Amino acid sequence: MLVQKLLAVLFLMTFFQQAHVPPASPPAPATPSTFRIKGRVIDAITGQPLARASLALNPSNSLDNPNSPDSGRVEVADAEGVFAFAGLPPGKYVLSARRRGYIEQMYQQHESFTTAIIVGPGCESENLIFGLRAGASISGDLVDESDDPIRHADVMLYHQLFTGGKRRTLLVRRVNTNDEGHYHFSDLNPGTYFVAVLAQPWYAQHGVRHRVKQENQDVNAGGLQPLNEQNQSLDVVYPIAFYSNASDLPGAAPIALRSGDLAIADFRMRPVPAMHVLVRTPATDSNQGTGVTVTQTVADNDTIFLPAEVNQLAPGLMEVTGVPQGRFNLVLNTQHGNAMTHRSQSVQIQDDAEVDVTRSTSSPVVSGVLRVDDGSPLPPSARVRLRSSAIGEYFDTAVSGTGEFSFKENPLEPGNYEIMIIEPQGLFIRSLSSATAKTSGRSFEIATAHDVSITINASRGNGRITGVAFKKDKPASGVMIVLAPRDLKGNPALFRRDQSDSDGSFALNFVVPGRYTLLAIEDGWDLEWADPAVLQRYIAGGESVQIAPNQETDVSVKVQ
């Protein structure tokens, strides 16, 4: 089953309700009305039993309703790793385990799916083997060019993984170095990682390099002083550093971790001269505050905010300092009354450049209409998201009751953008159409400075498929269930997945009406299931299903 809540909540909820639970009554085997979940926690790699593992059991329906009176329980495994929950009424339960040094997870967890345990007459729930994987860790020390530790540096951990069938690198953790320049990331899942560091020389003095000439007089605006000779050596920065000795993600060394690995990634930061960039902004009237911030795009979901310094030399003229050479995004933030607009421009900064962002105050605005194909109304909380494919920045906006939306607070640069529906759940984009931009799947292209209008054609996923997966006529648990649309190359948003529970049952929700093939694939969790060529092999062995709007249907499927 699919569990969307965080594990910590599972444990916490269980404890909160524990106060209500009377002491477990001694198991009475003759009583048929209560049952047991029993098993052993082991190290998934070595097979050794794990003593003192802590297990939390929650009825599956309480996960959507944390305030329900249903009780959750916690037990601790004994020295042999054996645990038992007794006195359970029949039902479906989610089990999770936690132990120091191991990664907390649900029973047979894959991604966010788990095998729920069905308890009742004739159900097998007493011979569970719960494997936990030892967490891996990455730690290291940061020193500067004088071999002094760098404290309070920003260390970022990126994880490379396959989600939705694509390879992506995502920022997953972030810590600061301590006073000894040391950092560590622990309890990591096995996988491939990258480490990056953003630090500033603690002694850096940037000052201001430019002066504003007025008429024939050399006037220092606001008393800003030019730098003295002695300060030039202090006008330095550390560019963002990737392990090891790289300045960007493509050049970074991947750190491959297996369960229990302890990797070391040390850094030695080298200062480079800071740039002083003159930025011309649109001349503003005194009611508008204008600010400039500098960001850097690092990975798919991560735009880092750089600690640049910005000094205004004159209205419409600013000097940005404290940045190294490189490619950055200059973000112009302008206040209009109560609203703030943010316009990003990607610039290559080198040799004290001059950047002009005055160009056009009329940057294209994206707006449009969200249409649901069955004509059903939208809830008031409906929201859509626009994401820049190049920069990775996101902007959200509300959708009105009539389906209209506008990203007017975020005038954009030409480029490629994706649209997503954030709220409500259960609404999926079938296609985009536009007279003013080229669309493809869920993306569109802004090519000119003209405003863009997009129509989002969405479908409601209100179908539901339940069923049982069978292997050689016996229910199979822990199997990956995939619902693939008849056209495998079509919209990836139409796929649904689940993991079969201990009685072989599964449930697929939010199914968009249409024709599908239902598949049950044993050991399918490492499969690149989103690749049509890979999935094609299994189609013949699946079940054809057709779903009408609001239909619920029950299907049995054979495990392949």
Place this chain on the structure above:
Amino acid sequence: MLPRTVLFVLLTTSLLPGPYFERPLAVMVGSASAETHDSSSLVSPQNSNDDKYSLRGSVVNSLTGEPLRGVLVQVYLNGQSSMLTGADGRFQFDNLPAGQSTITVRKPGFFAEDDFQPSERGQGLATTGPNSSPVVLKLIPEGVIYGHIIDDDGEPIEGLPVELLVQHLQNGRKAWEQRTGAVTDEDGNFRIAELPPGNYFLSAGPSRNPVTFPAKLAQPGAQGIPLVYYPTGSELAAAAPISIAPGKKAEINFTLSPQPLYRVSGTLSGYSPSESVSLLLRNSAGIPLTYNSRFDAASGSFRIPWVPPGAYTLVADAPDGHGHSLTAAVPLTVNADVSGVHVILLPTVNIPIRMSVITSRTGTERFGEQENYFPAYVQLVARNEGLSERRYGSQQVGETGASSLELQNIAPGTYRVEVNPNGPLYVQSAMFGTTDLLESDLSVAPGSSPQPIEITLRDDVASLSGTVSLDNRPLSATILAISEHASATPRLQPTDATGGFQLSFLSPGAYKILAVDHPDRLEYSNPEILRKYLSKAREVMLLPDQSAKIDLELARVGE
């Protein structure tokens, strides 16, 4: 809308001078260090405008005396000049004009002397000129407290908060300050660095999430690590300080046993169903527990889970829906589940203040009608609050022309009253019913509607001046004027550089006047402590309108 991933900060676009620009101080230079210049280098800038001078010096570790490499030194003469010291700890700025300026030094891992003793005059000043000699500046190495926490089975405890409290003197009163703490990592280790020298009290726990330990399975219910002070015990009073000298790295380890956690439940009454109620348990140090308390407005019942054993005050607050507040405080001792606690929310009180000023020339005048001028402001300081001192200031109520002062939303309890005159006035009397606020505290009973505080001020103030000397040498110090009234805090006044002082707007009456060198090290609000210094104090009796003059001997704090 704001982008989700970019943390947005509007950077300054001001026309003000840049961040590193500080005005040079034009102050008579005292002794900056043992090795400074003589007074002939106080050359005024106009004399030798074109001559350029050098400023040389070195920076050393205050503990070991070793020179420090890589220290950032900054002076502010004709702009800001910065440089890093070399391997020998030396620095030299060239081409500076003559003059004086502050000189600052810093390096990660160290504190500057200025960080602790801002009242030390002459610190951090440098002078350039024809006869200036090299300066020596010191940096104080920071301290660290680190350690390891395990349970009685030897397993490390992870995720346990570790907090630091430091006791210092604020306005002559012992005050507690909480410093940034730490949380144990997966090996049970914690580390707190960047500590200035001082005495620290360390606490570990309570555990954020209840845990269950196998050996204790016989006991149902949640268990957790309660709050424990180093070296042992749950009360701050029993804690022993960890003394951190400059550069000290102290290792503190704990072995902690989980204790049962209990539930406190009961009912609340007197609340307004549409307003949100805040319920928390404060321990004896005044720190609130952060677990979720659950309150059901429909039935009035509440439940606070996972409470470690100990003594607490259950505090409830809610707005009454009409702009005022309701409050309640119930003391509790938790050694087992506590149920049936009944908490009655009662309105907080507003205490009106009535003031009159008597001028010595024309007789009584009643104030309160004059624009926005009030002859004095009143503050209540709550007692028995544990670590923190809470203050409530008087607020103006009513429209201009008919306004008065009031103390609003005061919860039941005991308070010290501070009246601060606004101008050349003194407090002749301050009464709350029959309680003389100059001698005793103000008590607010629950559910009472209190009478006003009546304050009478007079304008025939007295003053006192004089000089402080030691062995017949005048020197700078701080004067404490200790009045005869029990409630009054001593007045402080620093002398000038030659030991001369002036205390104005004093109430007539009997005083003990004391001159000390380090008022920041003296707990002068504590009569027991002050008594030891009184042999060096001079007694003086001030009459209305009198200006008196006395001479004092310096008393050194700590001897």
